[in-house]
Amino acid sequence: MHELSIVDAMIKQVEREVRESGHDGHVVHLDIVIGRLSGVNVDSVRFAFDLLSPDTLLEQSDLRITESKAVCLCEACESRTEIDDFVAACPACGSEKITFEGGQDLFLDSIELVD
Amino acid sequence: MKIIVAKKILKANDQLAEENRARFNQANVLVVNLLGSPGCGKTTLLEALLAKLDGRAAPAVIEGDLASSIDAERIEKLGVPVVQINTDGACHLDATMVAAACAEIDLDKIDLLIIENVGNLVCTAGFDLGEHLRIVILSVSEGDDKVPKYPTIFHKSDALVVTKTDLLPYSNFSVDRVITDMNRLAPKARILQISALTGEGVETLADWLANQCRRDGG
Numbered sequence: 001m002h003e004l005s006i007v008d009a010m011i012k013q014v015e016r017e018v019r020e021s022g023h024d025g026h027v028v029h030l031d032i033v034i035g036r037l038s039g040v041n042v043d044s045v046r047f048a049f050d051l052l053s054p055d056t057l058l059e060q061s062d063l064r065i066t067e068s069k070a071v072c073l074c075e076a077c078e079s080r081t082e083i084d085d086f087v088a089a090c091p092a093c094g095s096e097k098i099t100f101e102g103g104q105d106l107f108l109d110s111i112e113l114v115d
Numbered sequence: 116m117k118i119i120v121a122k123k124i125l126k127a128n129d130q131l132a133e134e135n136r137a138r139f140n141q142a143n144v145l146v147v148n149l150l151g152s153p154g155c156g157k158t159t160l161l162e163a164l165l166a167k168l169d170g171r172a173a174p175a176v177i178e179g180d181l182a183s184s185i186d187a188e189r190i191e192k193l194g195v196p197v198v199q200i201n202t203d204g205a206c207h208l209d210a211t212m213v214a215a216a217c218a219e220i221d222l223d224k225i226d227l228l229i230i231e232n233v234g235n236l237v238c239t240a241g242f243d244l245g246e247h248l249r250i251v252i253l254s255v256s257e258g259d260d261k262v263p264k265y266p267t268i269f270h271k272s273d274a275l276v277v278t279k280t281d282l283l284p285y286s287n288f289s290v291d292r293v294i295t296d297m298n299r300l301a302p303k304a305r306i307l308q309i310s311a312l313t314g315e316g317v318e319t320l321a322d323w324l325a326n327q328c329r330r331d332g333g
Contacts, residue, residue, distance in 0.1 A: 013122070017122075023116060025116065032124065037266070037270070039237065039267030085266075086266035086270070097299075099299070100270065100300070106123060108124055110118060111120060112116070112118075
């Protein structure tokens with residue numbers, strides 16, 4: 001459940017960003033990106049967010065999560081296939097001579113404050 | 116009003132990890148983050164490794180556990196400087212904890228720092244501590260299917276050590292399967308097979324780390 005410390009760090013980071021922007025409004029929307037291969041579970045992030053956001057600038061905020069895809073590169077058929085999880089073989093030709101690219105993201109995209 | 120941030124969520128941890136790494140580089144200390152599940156033999160491997168360094172590197176150890184100082188006491192018996200971190204329930208170490216532990220270690224007197232992370236194949240993967248090498252351990256008794264089942268941690272490791280190889284004759288563990296899976300997830304990673312109990316393979320790991328220390332000017 002490392003998502004708890006990730007969300008805790010995220011909430012502190014959002015509050016800092018809001019403070020540094022010179023505004024003090026409540027956060028309405030929060031957009032974050034979590035890579036499919038990052039090892040961070042989206043449901044656990046939502047659970048941790050519900051647990052940790054009360055009494056912060058993010059209480060009742062709409063947390064919008066974009067899950068960035070990863071690519072499976074195949075040495076045998078030279079294909080690039082979008083994947084949602086680590087795979088054991090190339091989805092196109094079945095070869096095991098594959099490597100992975102992307103899907104490791106974990107970032108804060110944007111914060112929308114009440115006007 | 117919208118603020119575009121586009122920054123990593125663990126930026127605070129990553130920044131501190133970079134500061135740790137800069138400190139380690141300045142002191143010419145090679146830092147290893149040792150990962151693996153509870154009971155895979157991290158501390159036993161560490162004891163065997165420290166004994167085999169034979170003065171080729173001056174080591175220190177940071178032990179991470181939820182509670183107790185059992186591991187630190189084991190390392191202390193070998194005469195190696197050791198600091199125990201208790202995470203009080205947290206399932207992984209982070210860069211802040213390592214920075215605090217380093218205040219207890221004289222970095223100028225060592226050239227190899229091994230950080231034994233909390234036993235966990237999931238949560239430890241996402242936290243950079245400022246290390247140079249990540250070594251993940253998989254013991255024979257855990258089964259040969261763990262690499263594809265916990266892909267993130269293996270994908271992010273520089274080396275895999277298969278431990279408890281003395282148990283191979285009594286199990287259906289396929290080292291070939293692990294090697295195939297690891298080559299796919301981390302093609303550049305080194306794969307070593309070790310039995311800390313019999314000592315087989317420990318020398319190879321000790322040689323490798325001692326040479327890395329020298330390369331880093333440590």
